[in-house]
Amino acid sequence: MPSFPPDCVSASPGLRLRPVPELGACLAYDPVRARLHTLNPVSWLILTLCDGRPRQAIAEEFARSLRGLPGTQPEPGAFSRGLAQLEALGLVATHPSGATPKETPR
Amino acid sequence: MTTGPTPRELLARLGAGEPSATEIVSEVRTEAMLPFFNDPSNQAQAGGIRIAGSLSAIVSVTAEMSWQRAAALQDWLTDRRGADPLATNETELAELVSDTLFAGGDLAGTARYLGTFIVAGRARRTVRMLIGLTRPVSEAQYAASWAKALAELKAASPDRFARIRAFLTMLLEEESVQVEKLLLLSAVGDLIGHSIATGPSGS
Numbered sequence A: 001m002p003s004f005p006p007d008c009v010s011a012s013p014g015l016r017l018r019p020v021p022e023l024g025a026c027l028a029y030d031p032v033r034a035r036l037h038t039l040n041p042v043s044w045l046i047l048t049l050c051d052g053r054p055r056q057a058i059a060e061e062f063a064r065s066l067r068g069l070p071g072t073q074p075e076p077g078a079f080s081r082g083l084a085q086l087e088a089l090g091l092v093a094t095h096p097s098g099a100t101p102k103e104t105p106r
Numbered sequence B: 001m002t003t004g005p006t007p008r009e010l011l012a013r014l015g016a017g018e019p020s021a022t023e024i025v026s027e028v029r030t031e032a033m034l035p036f037f038n039d040p041s042n043q044a045q046a047g048g049i050r051i052a053g054s055l056s057a058i059v060s061v062t063a064e065m066s067w068q069r070a071a072a073l074q075d076w077l078t079d080r081r082g083a084d085p086l087a088t089n090e091t092e093l094a095e096l097v098s099d100t101l102f103a104g105g106d107l108a109g110t111a112r113y114l115g116t117f118i119v120a121g122r123a124r125r126t127v128r129m130l131i132g133l134t135r136p137v138s139e140a141q142y143a144a145s146w147a148k149a150l151a152e153l154k155a156a157s158p159d160r161f162a163r164i165r166a167f168l169t170m171l172l173e174e175e176s177v178q179v180e181k182l183l184l185l186s187a188v189g190d191l192i193g194h195s196i197a198t199g200p201s202g203s
Helices: A041-049 A055-066 A078-088 B007-014 B067-078 B089-100 B139-156 B158-172
Strands: A007-011 A016-020 A025-030 A035-039 A051-054 A092-096 B021-023 B057-064 B111-120 B125-133 B178-183
Touching: A007 A055, A016 A041, A025 A041, A035 A041, A041 A051, A041 A055, A041 A078, A041 B007, A051 A055, A055 A078, A055 B007, A078 A092, A078 B021, B057 B158, B067 B089, B067 B111, B067 B125, B067 B158, B089 B111, B089 B139, B089 B158, B139 B158
Parallel strands: none
Antiparallel strands: A007 A051, A007 A092, A016 A025, A025 A035, A035 B021, B057 B125, B057 B178, B111 B125
């Protein structure tokens, strides 16, 4: 029986995403901090999955999304490292279950 | 709502790897920060062009082509080779030019692949591949070095040869192709005084 509700992860409110496929990246603008970031497709995928779901559900969906893709697969722990990078940059935030983000990335 | 491909579509095309998220930090660049000539300490800074020493000449291969053909060339240039995210067909081509052209002789290291550019003017669109030469090289020497480099590549690595050949075929088989040698005007001497061998004299 869990003592605490699971941590959920959401993208920061107001985040603007613009794919730049010719560079193999996505630009993420955080209007609150006025910061621009570049995400490779793996980090971009993690960010798009951060829609308020529990961390574990995001990790499972991430693994499902990568299954069957050609080329090199990420090393074990890639999801945790990727999510930690996004958290450090302020692009995602962790909150208790039930709290929903005010705005999803667009 | 985002436009364009989804991350999974991009991953399907590029393959997965380690996640990477970095902040883009603005910087002020001035002409003083863009070394091009005679700054071997800062070779890689000028827009990715690696030049050690002045360019003696640039060989320009220019062809007008359809947008589809240019897109095919672009696809070839950016097609990845192996697990290294920085290794592309273009880096292979650059290595061939830098390491193999003129290899084994006095002119070793003379050639540098500067890049393949699209020239989008009002009247036409052309694709231009530029190869820099840091020392004077005759056209005969240049042609012979390409023939030798490609022959050696074919023997050593048929797959790599086939890839390079595919690119050169796309570029050189265009009817409009022009191969020109550009000389640094300030370095060729007195044009009026007939000191350039290839130009018309003042007579």
